[in-house]
Amino acid sequence: MPHTSVLIDGTAVPRNLGGVGRYVEGVVSHLTEPGLDVHLVVRPGHVAHFRTIAPTVTVHAAPAWTDSVPLRLAWEQTGLPALARRLRVDVLHSPHYTFPVAWRGGSVVTLHDATFFSNPEWHSRLKRTFFTWWSRRSLRTRPVVIVPSAATATEAARVVRGIRADVRVAPLGVDRSVFHAPSTAEVEDARIAATLHEGAPWIAFLGTIEPRKNVTALLDAYAAVRTARDATGSATPWLVLSGARGWDAAAIERLDALQETDHVVEAGYLPIEDLAGFLGGAEFVVYPSLGEGFGLPVVEAMAAGACVVTTRRLSLPEVGGDAAVYTEPDAVDLAATMARLLDDAELVSSHRSAALRRAADFTWDATAAVHADAYREVAR
Missing domain, CATH: 3.40.50.2000 (Glycogen Phosphorylase B;)
Known part of the structure; x- marks a missing residue:
């Protein structure tokens, strides 16, 4: 099996590790397939945590000033592709809608939701404007887009014209060490x-x-x-x-x-x-x-x-x-x-x-396997 290297951008993970944090934790801690070289970049406060839960992943620290959302987005467009080039990765995975526009290497983007299009009233004006723009851009320009459900894929196909991406469904998993029948x-x-x-x-x-x-x-x-x-x-x-x-x-x-x-x-x-x-x-x-x-x-x-x-x-x-x-x-x-x-x-x-x-049908191993297949396909 050919060797594939990937850099995952975890700088959007919130301080409390909720939301996209659960997703990134679940995926990176289960990307253990041979021939897959995984790098993860996170903000400094998350480095120790991800090194503990994902010992097979090489964890890099983004600049401390990426704690600021506007500065993080600016770094994503400049510092992130520079890091990807320095590491010579085959694929850059952006796990939360946005991605570096100037990156010309292999690219995978995760869209978690299509309701910014279908039900804009559920979101603030700023969020729906921001996320619909990036979702359209991802679906029209990236080779692979990952979504967590068939319903999200269906909604995206219904509301976005000109989709070129290969949209792949990767249902999320659940951490049995945390979520189990309690004592x-x-x-x-x-x-x-x-x-x-x-x-x-x-x-x-x-x-x-x-x-x-x-x-x-x-x-x-x-x-x-x-x-x-x-x-x-x-x-x-x-x-x-x-x-x-x-x-x-x-x-x-x-x-x-x-x-x-x-x-x-x-x-x-x-x-x-x-x-x-x-x-x-x-x-x-x-x-x-x-x-x-x-x-x-x-x-x-x-x-x-x-x-x-x-x-x-x-x-x-x-x-x-x-x-x-x-x-x-x-x-x-x-x-x-x-x-x-x-x-x-x-x-x-x-x-x-x-x-x-x-x-029991929802495992992070299965979620990670969809991602690993996507990385290999994009690298080819």
């Missing part, structure tokens, strides 16, 4: 991290508070379920939201108005070591998204043995398969689905078992 101790640790009272059951949501996550409908549905159950004397688990506040002003206004008597906890970012306990320890996990490029929280929740409620929008059925419980994204149908699960422990248990089986 009793892990569930209790997650309860403490989420500031829940001892013994209190909970319903979990994991994701950024942004319009597509549909948090307002979730809050409306949960309030309706509580009201109905209170009328019959039935207790309702608390609703716990984990994730950063994004740009969903309506949902944030609702969250700011909540009282403790509403039984909703906004836990913010939970440490990654607590996520298995948080997801697997919940009565069930609700992810009522209006559409995703992939939907990694659904796979992670299934790997933790959770019963997952989600929608049939875009890629989510590809991920959930027959293991997820599906609902329409409106508050009325969501409330009915949540109430049904609270009243049917056997149904929840069956979906927990199915979730563990389904999650």
